[in-house]
Amino acid sequence: MTASADQRAEHNPASEYPALWPIGTRWDDNDHYGHVNNVTYYSYFDTAVNGWLMATTGLDIRLLSAIGVVAETSCNYHRELSFPDRLQVGLSVEKLGTRSIVYKLALFRDAVGDELQLAATSRFVHVYVDAQTRRPVPIPTEIEAAARTLVIPS
Numbered sequence: 001m002t003a004s005a006d007q008r009a010e011h012n013p014a015s016e017y018p019a020l021w022p023i024g025t026r027w028d029d030n031d032h033y034g035h036v037n038n039v040t041y042y043s044y045f046d047t048a049v050n051g052w053l054m055a056t057t058g059l060d061i062r063l064l065s066a067i068g069v070v071a072e073t074s075c076n077y078h079r080e081l082s083f084p085d086r087l088q089v090g091l092s093v094e095k096l097g098t099r100s101i102v103y104k105l106a107l108f109r110d111a112v113g114d115e116l117q118l119a120a121t122s123r124f125v126h127v128y129v130d131a132q133t134r135r136p137v138p139i140p141t142e143i144e145a146a147a148r149t150l151v152i153p154s
Contacts, residue, residue, distance in 0.1 A: 016090070023044045044089055059142055064140050075120055076121045078119055
């Protein structure tokens with residue numbers, strides 16, 4: 001092996017994410033082709049971000065006066081998934097603004113042993129709006145403090 005191949009073998013992409021959130025695939029996540037349908041990946045990302053926020057802040061974020069709405073998403077697919085795969089979503093924050101959070105996410109499949117295999121990467125943008133008027137507002141203090149722990153140093 002060359003030096004660069006050695007480095008690639010030792011590189012663990014999951015280590016680039018300050019938090020991992022477990023997700024289980026479900027029987028109905030598979031499509032006609034026998035793998036997890038592409039749209040379901042977005043559900044995994046949404047579930048992980050909101051589940052992590054609720055667990056970390058101890059709040060039911062649905063009841064806050066300001067809520068995060070998804071303004072943008074993207075997904076790059078790297079590996080096929082299928083039920084009954086067990087997954088981990090890697091969470092990090094690419095940019096923490098005053099009214100929005102840009103998440104950098106990754107979806108990993110648990111493999112044999114403790115190895116995680118990269119299945120997809122995503123960009124996920126939450127814009128905070130007033131729960132009643134839907135007008136942009138500052139990120140709630142508790143959400144901002146939690147998100148700060150996921151910020152990737154540039």
